[in-house]
Amino acid sequence: MKTAIYPGSFDPVTLGHYDIIERSSQIFDRVIVGVLKNHAKSPLFSASERVKMLEDVTAGLPNVEARSFNGLLIDFVRQNKASVIVRGLRAITDFEYELQLAQMNRVIAPEIDTLFLTTNLKYAYLSSSTVKEVARYGGDISAFLDPGVAKLVAAKYASVSR
Numbered sequence: 103m104k105t106a107i108y109p110g111s112f113d114p115v116t117l118g119h120y121d122i123i124e125r126s127s128q129i130f131d132r133v134i135v136g137v138l139k140n141h142a143k144s145p146l147f148s149a150s151e152r153v154k155m156l157e158d159v160t161a162g163l164p165n166v167e168a169r170s171f172n173g174l175l176i177d178f179v180r181q182n183k184a185s186v187i188v189r190g191l192r193a194i195t196d197f198e199y200e201l202q203l204a205q206m207n208r209v210i211a212p213e214i215d216t217l218f219l220t221t222n223l224k225y226a227y228l229s230s231s232t233v234k235e236v237a238r239y240g241g242d243i244s245a246f247l248d249p250g251v252a253k254l255v256a257a258k259y260a261s262v263s264r
């Protein structure tokens with residue numbers, strides 16, 4: 103059984119993330135989406151809210167689950183008996199950081215590989231940060247997110263500005 107971890111902040115999960123999750127689920131027997139809790143950026147959604155959103159959007163993918171983690175990604179990968187880390191590459195600007203992360207992880211854990219999937223061109227421009235920027239000023243985010251997630255993001259900003 104080949105298990106892959108797809109780690110990230112997912113604050114919130116976008117259609118670009120979903121595309122990577124769906125394609126990974128066709129390559130691996132089991133995919134665990136790992137939601138980082140202790141990130142330097144202060145997230146809009148709590149880790150449990152982000153896990154719940156991921157569970158909802160991946161409900162139709164039986165071999166995908168979502169879990170939060172703290173600390174080193176490599177420890178989470180090992181705890182879950184996974185052997186591959188999946189990351190999406192949108193553009194060359196992602197490459198330097200992603201390469202550094204992958205090489206660092208490979209030195210710490212030589213038995214674990216990182217697999218890069220190129221983002222679907224439809225979503226190559228998309229990031230959680232830019233979606234939040236649009237939502238913060240009341241813009242339409244429906245082209246970027248699952249409808250349920252878009253509602254939660256809009257509600258979050260509505261409650262913040264109240």
Ligand code: PNS
Binds near residue numbers: 109110112138174176
């Ligand atoms: O979606 P993001 O924020 O680009 O995801 C970054 C993530 C979660 C993959 C990365 O920050 C991470 O793996 N953090 C856990 C700590 C760690 O293991 N860092 C790598 C060694 S420097």
